[in-house]
Amino acid sequence: MAIAARPHSHADARPTTRPDNAVARPPLLRELLLVVGLFAVYKAGRLLAGGRTDEAYADAHRVWGWERSLHLPGEGTVQTALLHGDTLVHLANTYYATVHFPVTAAFLVWLYLRRPAHYVWARRVLALVTAAALVGHLVFPLAPPRLLAETGLVDTARVYGPSVYGAHPAADALANQFAAMPSLHFGWALMVAVGMIAATRSRLRVLWLLHPLLTLLVIVGTANHYWLDAIAATALLCVALAVVHPPHRTKAVPARPRATESAGTPVRELPGLVGAGR
Secondary structure (H helix, E strand, O other), X not given: OOOEEOOOOOOOOOOEEOXXXXXXOOOHHXXXXXXXXXXXXXXXXXXXXXXXXXXXXXXXXXXXXXXXXOOOOOHHHHHHHHOXXXXXXXXHHHHHXXXXXXXXXXXXXXXXXXXXXXXXXXXXXXXXXXXHHHHHHHHOOEOOHHHOHXXXXXXXXXXXXXXXXXXXXXXXXXXXXXXXXXXXXXXXHHHHHHHHHHHOOOOOHHHHHHHHHXXXXXXXXXXXXXXXXXXXXXXXXXXXXXXXXXOOOOOEEOOOOOOOOOOOOOOEEOHXXXXXXX
């Protein structure tokens, strides 16, 4: 008796692809507590770093001098473009005041729901960058260019609104205005772009780089940050990305062929079973 092997169809041999979100999501409550806790620690740390007015202004003079020595473009070039119209500068101030946290939060929520593995990676990178930035704020307090008369720049938020800072930096109980370097506005925006490019497959995903580019122009044009603040944030993010490795893209896994029987298909004998029943 000959036992025949059923040839498999080409359709059954097609590879199957596992979705990127095939990784279990971390517990929601734990993640909420973790993110809120990190934010609270960061805010508390920024306030602890406040009150060092003399150091902050001394460091601001140093940074301004370093930028001139490096022949970086003046921040005033960007601000001059913004000041061509009240509407444009008002939009820039609004972007600075309202986009930073909501976009980063939306980025994390989307990754949590659609790309859990990338969410864990991005959350770790952001936590590392934020922690390093907090250390930078503690050891190197820095007055932003809008507070340094030497720059000749306008405090656009105070003049045109809206503003998220108090009128007297040293007495501001809600924010540390001497925490300019590194710029988390830019660091977080750049991570959003990097994370979305890594987690999506659209051919247009490179357009996410417009977010950090626009953020850079806004933070410089509103005189809230120096160019070097963004450069320092970029360096921190590069280190964090080197330390925290991203998840690998899921590759197609070939499906195991299933035996099928088709009418009119020649029967093949398995060599090892030929004559087994004789």
